[in-house]
Amino acid sequence: MNLEKEFALARDSHDPLASFKNRFYIPPAAVYLDGNSLGLMSVDSEKSIIRAMKEWKTRAINGWLEGEPPWFYLAEETGSMAHTLVGAKKEELICTGTTTVKLHALLSTFYKPLKNRKKILADELNFPSDIYALKGHIKLRGLNIPEDLILVAAKNGFLEEKEIVRLMTPEVALIILPSVLYKSGQLLDMAYLTKEAHERGIIIGFDCCHSVGIIPHEFDEWGIDFAFWCSYKYLNAGPGSPAFLYINRKHFPLEPLLAGWFGYLKHKQFDMLLDFKHAQNAGGWQISTPPILGLASVKGALSVILEAGIKNIRKKSIQLTEYFINLVDQLLPSGKFGIKIGSPRNAQQRSGHVALIGKDNFYQVFSALKARGFMPDFRPPNIIRFAPIALYNTYLDVWRTVNTLKEIIDKLEYLKFPQKRLEIT
Ligand SMILES: *Cc1c(COP(=O)(O)O)cnc(C)c1O
Numbered sequence: 001m002n003l004e005k006e007f008a009l010a011r012d013s014h015d016p017l018a019s020f021k022n023r024f025y026i027p028p029a030a031v032y033l034d035g036n037s038l039g040l041m042s043v044d045s046e047k048s049i050i051r052a053m054k055e056w057k058t059r060a061i062n063g064w065l066e067g068e069p070p071w072f073y074l075a076e077e078t079g080s081m082a083h084t085l086v087g088a089k090k091e092e093l094i095c096t097g098t099t100t101v102k103l104h105a106l107l108s109t110f111y112k113p114l115k116n117r118k119k120i121l122a123d124e125l126n127f128p129s130d131i132y133a134l135k136g137h138i139k140l141r142g143l144n145i146p147e148d149l150i151l152v153a154a155k156n157g158f159l160e161e162k163e164i165v166r167l168m169t170p171e172v173a174l175i176i177l178p179s180v181l182y183k184s185g186q187l188l189d190m191a192y193l194t195k196e197a198h199e200r201g202i203i204i205g206f207d208c209c210h211s212v213g214i215i216p217h218e219f220d221e222w223g224i225d226f227a228f229w230c231s232y233k234y235l236n237a238g239p240g241s242p243a244f245l246y247i248n249r250k251h252f253p254l255e256p257l258l259a260g261w262f263g264y265l266k267h268k269q270f271d272m273l274l275d276f277k278h279a280q281n282a283g284g285w286q287i288s289t290p291p292i293l294g295l296a297s298v299k300g301a302l303s304v305i306l307e308a309g310i311k312n313i314r315k316k317s318i319q320l321t322e323y324f325i326n327l328v329d330q331l332l333p334s335g336k337f338g339i340k341i342g343s344p345r346n347a348q349q350r351s352g353h354v355a356l357i358g359k360d361n362f363y364q365v366f367s368a369l370k371a372r373g374f375m376p377d378f379r380p381p382n383i384i385r386f387a388p389i390a391l392y393n394t395y396l397d398v399w400r401t402v403n404t405l406k407e408i409i410d411k412l413e414y415l416k417f418p419q420k421r422l423e424i425t
Helices: 005-013 018-023 043-066 071-081 099-110 128-140 161-166 190-199 266-271 292-308 310-331 362-371 395-410
Strands: 093-095 119-123 149-152 172-178 203-207 226-229 244-247 354-357 377-379 383-386
Touching (some): 005 395, 043 071, 071 093, 099 128, 099 172, 099 203, 362 395
Parallel strands (some): 119 149
Antiparallel strands (some): 093 244, 377 383
16 A cells, blocks of 8 residues: 555665665755755765866866866867757757856847747746746847737646647747746647647747756757756756757857857857857857856766666656655545645656645645755745655655645644745745
8 A cells, every 4th residue: 555654665675766865965854855946966066066176276277178178168068968868969059157048048049020920929837037038038129018928828727738839820930938837847748839830930949947857858859949948956956057058950050149259169269359150059159158167066967867867767756756646645635635736647747846736824834844854845826846856855755745744734733834935935
């Protein structure tokens, strides 16, 4: 019977990824369930950062060519390490800068409004930062909000792909969607959406912050035009670590208009010429000097994921979230406790976390969980997200989490906590 603790222990003892837990620093006495917001530090990342610091200490400026690997090529090298995770060619990837800045850089190239084809199609559930960037670019080009930004409306908290396709009208110049919706964890069918967009002559790009590192992708096969994602969530590279950008190689000749000297033809960058000629690969979309310490962290973090294998990670992640949902269904039945599963029940449409939607007291429930050492996160108005991570969470973590949640609610333990939210939840 899977309600028993022994069931969880037995699953853990047969888990082929179990040993990876020792590669991570887990906050003391905690069950960490927030790897979808900030992945934990691995020993590999730590070592890699220390090594880069040592190079800075001992080699100073010479690190650019004499570092191991040389800092000058680190953005290209680290980017290309992700090629098997996303199904891309090495030269279609670069790692530097940050997520939202990447989106701005991509929009500078890919948003080309014409008289009768000038709108951007996005969705109302996307991460707000993306929408701010889209609005900025629409205004920069003298166009108007809301006319020129179509936001697909959600139905019952989810997006319907058919509805997105219905809105792909001849006026749409560009589509920007998340691979996974950050609140519900709904995974969109990127292959299908790309096919439909291209049949209508529309460029399409994806924000993959919530999917790379946990779900295998096939960008080239699907033919998507571009993508971008951060490295501090499922990729575990640390707060503010550099982001990735993917550009389909058919677009390499297009001009990066948010240009900077690190995007220059690599072997001629230090000729310091004023006429900008961009590298004919994803590197052309770099802007500034890459953050070497951050890249060192990404390199270490990625090596762990590659070693574990993205398919194995996805498999265990699905098993953990299925188990979580199953326990909630049994221990906290919706009719009795008013808690609903806010993520797709079909595992193929779900990413790495499970959202629970509660009642007005749910922020207090969240605070009570934290006081007991459980670390999920809270998204207003009444969602708690639980991300059991394949590389460092166990079946026992899931068992303890749902049982504790039940206790907190059953015994009204949450009443001891204030309703007012902290700045970061
Ligand atoms: C986390 C996240 C971001 C983060 O943007 P930053 O510029 O790195 O702060 C952007 N988009 C989505 C969908 C995210 O989940």
